Amino acid sequence: MIAQFFSDLELFRHGFFASLVLGAVLPLVGTVLFLRRSAFLGVAVPQFSAAGLALGLLALPWFSGPWAEYLEHGHPPTWYLFVFTASAALAALLVFARIEAASRRGGSEARLAAGFVLASALALVFLSASAVGPQFLEAYLRGGQILLVDSHGLEIGAGVFALVLLGLWALRRPVLLIAFDPDAAVAFGLPVARYEASLLLLLGLAIAGGVMTAGPVLVFGLLFLPPLAARQVAGSIPGFLVLSVLVSLLSVLGAWPVSLYCNQPYGPGAVLLASLLAVCSWAAGRRRRAP
Amino acid sequence: MRQAALGYPGAGVLQGVDLTLGTGDYVALLGGNGSGKTTLVRTLLGVLDPLSGAIERSPALRLGYVPQQAALDPLFPITALEVVELGLLRDAGLLRPLAAAARERALDALARMHLGEQRRKLYGQLSGGQQRRVLVARALASDPNFLLLDEPTAGVDARATDIILQALGELHARGCGVLIVTHLPLALRGRANGALLCAHGQVLRRAPERLLSPEGVLEVFQ
Numbered sequence: 001m002i003a004q005f006f007s008d009l010e011l012f013r014h015g016f017f018a019s020l021v022l023g024a025v026l027p028l029v030g031t032v033l034f035l036r037r038s039a040f041l042g043v044a045v046p047q048f049s050a051a052g053l054a055l056g057l058l059a060l061p062w063f064s065g066p067w068a069e070y071l072e073h074g075h076p077p078t079w080y081l082f083v084f085t086a087s088a089a090l091a092a093l094l095v096f097a098r099i100e101a102a103s104r105r106g107g108s109e110a111r112l113a114a115g116f117v118l119a120s121a122l123a124l125v126f127l128s129a130s131a132v133g134p135q136f137l138e139a140y141l142r143g144g145q146i147l148l149v150d151s152h153g154l155e156i157g158a159g160v161f162a163l164v165l166l167g168l169w170a171l172r173r174p175v176l177l178i179a180f181d182p183d184a185a186v187a188f189g190l191p192v193a194r195y196e197a198s199l200l201l202l203l204g205l206a207i208a209g210g211v212m213t214a215g216p217v218l219v220f221g222l223l224f225l226p227p228l229a230a231r232q233v234a235g236s237i238p239g240f241l242v243l244s245v246l247v248s249l250l251s252v253l254g255a256w257p258v259s260l261y262c263n264q265p266y267g268p269g270a271v272l273l274a275s276l277l278a279v280c281s282w283a284a285g286r287r288r289r290a291p
Numbered sequence: 292m293r294q295a296a297l298g299y300p301g302a303g304v305l306q307g308v309d310l311t312l313g314t315g316d317y318v319a320l321l322g323g324n325g326s327g328k329t330t331l332v333r334t335l336l337g338v339l340d341p342l343s344g345a346i347e348r349s350p351a352l353r354l355g356y357v358p359q360q361a362a363l364d365p366l367f368p369i370t371a372l373e374v375v376e377l378g379l380l381r382d383a384g385l386l387r388p389l390a391a392a393a394r395e396r397a398l399d400a401l402a403r404m405h406l407g408e409q410r411r412k413l414y415g416q417l418s419g420g421q422q423r424r425v426l427v428a429r430a431l432a433s434d435p436n437f438l439l440l441d442e443p444t445a446g447v448d449a450r451a452t453d454i455i456l457q458a459l460g461e462l463h464a465r466g467c468g469v470l471i472v473t474h475l476p477l478a479l480r481g482r483a484n485g486a487l488l489c490a491h492g493q494v495l496r497r498a499p500e501r502l503l504s505p506e507g508v509l510e511v512f513q
Contacts, residue, residue, distance in 0.1 A: 187336045187356035188381040234368045
């Protein structure tokens, strides 16, 4: 039975490896958002990234090279879509960062929610106006297209996520201090603005890479749910990171048999598994904290 | 700080602030709620820019900082030792692991706050008084030559207050300046060599023996 599973999986081996890469890196990005009390960014920014992707599809006929590749292979080049998803994610992060810095009286959650709705509407409008949009609607916005990742997409995704991983590792200490006590980071003379800009760039790249590879639903799920699950039971920062990645990997791996044998879309399956693990973790944490 | 106006754009809090602080100072900063104490501290830290006027800092300045406890996330999944190790960041490179001597400094700072045995406990699971001592330990580990503390003894019991104030006294004796925001002026009597009062949008210098007395307390809250 297991041999049969791996044999069936052979068809989707690029998607399988892409899911492992996403499963390992996105929850780490999510832990950063959680520690900064900006978890809602993990919902709003991927949706803007998806709107960027839809804009890229709308604009496809205006770019002769990518359009020719689409006509020949049935899909536009990965780099072309990445430019749109990454630009939209970075623009959204910059706008939300400015709003957060300017709003001393709070209320940034409401603006994130408004941004999410706006981005969702833009994505649908761009897709319906696009000559190629309807073909991509199911795949890109409903979250099943990781099954369709090819070797080129996997290479680009792995490169982007390796860069993000390296950047997060290098910035781990200042990111932690800035998240926990930003005033102390200033007092210690750290170049906070430079670290913040670097972090926004890494977050934007990770979210854009994730949306392009797996669609916004899986990206929301892997950014948000594994850290939520880990936070209930983690006893330290390393424990928080390891548990987040573990929950995420269990979800992305477990979703494969569900997708292959129950004929369910991959992304929502992984998100449902991560939700189940978050509920179990919440129950375990509650039990542990009980007197 | 010369003729500085402090506050937020469109909402000035303190005007005409003239203030010189050095490593020989141990200054108590008093004032009622909303009088501008935290605004002054955040401007000294460099978090807020003055609305007008000038601030000059010595290039050799190494600030340490103990924030108000309420400013931090109590659910942050970080242990007491990890919090203290954040104080080592100024001298640690981005990529190198923390040096053994630096780690030793963090453990020593926790031990000085009588929290050595709590080092693996989550910060959020410590009592309010223990959390404040962890933050003081972080400031000690950062090896400052001037330390700013925003109400480090608020809601702390007498024993923990003694532990904190004793550590501050030792630090000052070794040549580190101290500015401490407090609602317990009497506890600083005989320790502080300077006193500042935030009132009526100004920072007023007062004799410590007068302000840190029962009569002084009346002046603060009138």
